[in-house]
Amino acid sequence: MSKLRVAVLGAKGRIGSEAVRAVEAADDMELVAALGRGDSLDALIESGAQVAVELTTPDSVMDNLDHCLRHGIHAVVGTTGWTDERLAHLRGGLDASPGTGVLIAPNFSIGAVLTMKFAQLAAPYFESVEVVELHHPRKVDAPSGTATRTAQLIAAARAEAGCAPQPDATTTALEGARGADVDGVPVHSVRLRGLLAHQEVLLGGEGETLTVRHDSLHHSSFMPGILLGCRRVVTVPGLTFGLEHFLDLG
Ligand SMILES: NC(=O)C1=CN([C@@H]2O[C@H](COP(=O)(O)OP(=O)(O)OC[C@H]3O[C@@H](n4cnc5c(N)ncnc54)[C@H](O)[C@@H]3O)[C@@H](O)[C@H]2O)C=CC1
Numbered sequence: 510m511s512k513l514r515v516a517v518l519g520a521k522g523r524i525g526s527e528a529v530r531a532v533e534a535a536d537d538m539e540l541v542a543a544l545g546r547g548d549s550l551d552a553l554i555e556s557g558a559q560v561a562v563e564l565t566t567p568d569s570v571m572d573n574l575d576h577c578l579r580h581g582i583h584a585v586v587g588t589t590g591w592t593d594e595r596l597a598h599l600r601g602g603l604d605a606s607p608g609t610g611v612l613i614a615p616n617f618s619i620g621a622v623l624t625m626k627f628a629q630l631a632a633p634y635f636e637s638v639e640v641v642e643l644h645h646p647r648k649v650d651a652p653s654g655t656a657t658r659t660a661q662l663i664a665a666a667r668a669e670a671g672c673a674p675q676p677d678a679t680t681t682a683l684e685g686a687r688g689a690d691v692d693g694v695p696v697h698s699v700r701l702r703g704l705l706a707h708q709e710v711l712l713g714g715e716g717e718t719l720t721v722r723h724d725s726l727h728h729s730s731f732m733p734g735i736l737l738g739c740r741r742v743v744t745v746p747g748l749t750f751g752l753e754h755f756l757d758l759g
């Protein structure tokens with residue numbers, strides 16, 4: 510059976526360099542290109558890549574994806590910075606490239622995907638929910654893509670269940686003290702030397718609290734999700750948002 514031809518964009522970065530090793534080690538894949546900032550995207554076409562794994566920066570991802578879609582190359586995207594406007598632009602590119610698939614995964618680790626599921630499930634049963642994400646200090650964006658997605662899922666679950674707004678008597682606060690407001694859910698970002706990628710969802714009700722915590726301790730935690738994404742994205746045209754859609758979570 511022929512191997513899946515995979516390229517990695519952002520190949521010298523923290524997660525990109527790990528992805529290069531993971532693709533090289535996968536029996537069913539061939540690493541055909543490993544591109545860094547400044548490398549010509551023509552190499553993607555010349556390499557015959559079927560899938561591009563996009564692990565660059567929020568300022569590069571859109572141009573890279575535009576290029577992939579123009580050439581019918583499927584994409585597995587871990588890069589953060591997604592807004593409604595960016596998603597609308599991407600959908601336009603996909604409409605013009607029928608048959609091409611793009612997976613955007615706010616988080617490739619199974620534990621983080623489950624954290625989001627658990628938080629979504631629990632959120633309607635508690636009066637208060639806040640998200641705390643903790644990352645290494647070289648991260649350029651805040652809140653994390655995972656925390657933003659988690660808060661959006663929580664807010665949607667609470668809206669669907671008809672939950673009242675969260676109790677909060679704050680009338681004066683130093684700017685930022687209550688975190689960022691993502692669809693009504695406070696999200697707090699910590700940047701700390703020694704950490705990699707961590708998240709807590711704090712839920713509070715009458716006389717009880719529940720904490721759902723996930724820790725990525727090494728970039729290897731993201732690799733099974735990236736490889737799964739490459740295998741599946743070539744079979745699912747259009748936009749898939751969230752790795753959970755490629756997992757059988759029941
Ligand atoms: N979805 C997930 O599970 C994960 C997502 N991430 C996200 O992946 C992105 C990268 O994270 P890190 O590796 O920590 O950052 P990093 O800064 O270590 O790596 C990014 C790399 O991309 C390169 N780059 C920038 N523009 C480029 C371009 N146009 N073409 C090719 N390479 C380019 C940079 O030179 C750098 O080497 C971030 O948005 C981060 O949030 C990181 C870990 C897990």
Ligand SMILES: O=C(O)C1=N[C@H](C(=O)O)C[C@H](O)C1
Nearest residue numbers: 589615616648653654655706
């Ligand atoms: O920058 C990182 O490191 C990570 N970025 C992603 C995010 O913003 O959610 C995924 C994970 O948290 C690691």
